[in-house]
């Protein structure tokens with residue numbers, strides 16, 4: 001840990017504790033986007049933005065933005081931020097750490113009277129988590145031209161998403177794709193155990209993994225569990241279990257390579273699910289995540305081969321093997337990643353490069369600008385739970401890395417975006 005940081009752990013801790021108080025009563029920590037509690041959190045954040053000397057507005061996509069003008073506005077904007085909404089019964093740090101760290105960068109610049117050439121914006125993205133409308137990353141998709149038109153008519157408690165965006169100060173009908181952003185940076189808690197286990201301060205994120213969801217259904221035959229001889233059955237559960245083991249084996253092999261890969265059978269249903277009946281049907285849902293697209297393609301080919309082999313061995317029929325959704329990985333900008341490495345070195349932060357297995361607003365921002373992110377450690381890798389915990393000093397060190405990266409990018413990026 002480095003002494004004499006330009007950023008303040010105490011201010012970050014104050015932000016995080018104050019937002020932690022703004023939660024559904026008796027349900028820490030719940031501040032879901034579009035709910036009255038979320039608006040209360042944002043009102044508090046807006047005041048903190050103003051206290052840091054930022055000009056505050058809500059953009060058309062419903063993002064809360066605090067901005068500070070640069071000396072050369074034609075160079076565009078350096079944007080920093082994350083999200084203040086939470087999952088139900090979530091933690092105090094997921095998203096919030098990044099908003100507070102971004103705000104701390106603005107405060108540190110003001111403390112030291114540092115003027116930037118670029119405009120600076122601190123952003124609280126609207127609804128990064130799956131919202132009450134069933135969709136996520138509403139704000140970052142809004143400003144990157146990737147928000148789906150049909151989302152706007154989705155309803156929650158009789159209100160459409162379009163109206164809900166309007167109620168918090170946005171305008172869903174307005175055009176909002178940004179083309180002035182020179183670079184975007186996000187700090188986030190790791191939500192995994194790697195940094196803590198390796199005793200590191202910062203993970204410099206190389207890519208946000210693509211997520212592919214695959215549904216598999218196998219049909220065996222329902223028979224009497226007592227009278228059908230072993231060896232004369234078409235047991236769908238035995239086939240399904242073998243497929244789950246194959247998923248684990250394939251994913252483990254891919255994960256042993258240089259790039260992040262993970263796959264999980266998170267949903268598994270057996271029919272008829274009765275004690276005295278040989279299982280007739282199994283359906284399962286696989287969530288697979290790859291840093292590199294070629295990794296995912298290899299997984300899909302090997303999975304199809306394994307499923308066919310298991311079906312042949314067990315006598316079941318594969319009635320479905322469907323890719324339900326398939327998102328590409330989002331590589332972070334190599335130049336900004338190098339700047340973040342250099343910022344870690346000059347700040348004295350022990351760091352490594354790593355991929356993000358979780359989705360983030362940065363994945364969408366990478367579509368329109370040079371985007372990258374850093375992780376700070378969280379206790380035991382726990383996240384999306386009230387037990388989620390991160391040290392304010394670690395977040396302050398992350399904020400110092402962001403500040404250093406902003407100063408370097410401000411000098412390096414001297415052309416119009």
Ligand SMILES: [Zn+2]
Nearest residue numbers: 094095128188
């Ligand atoms: Zn998050």
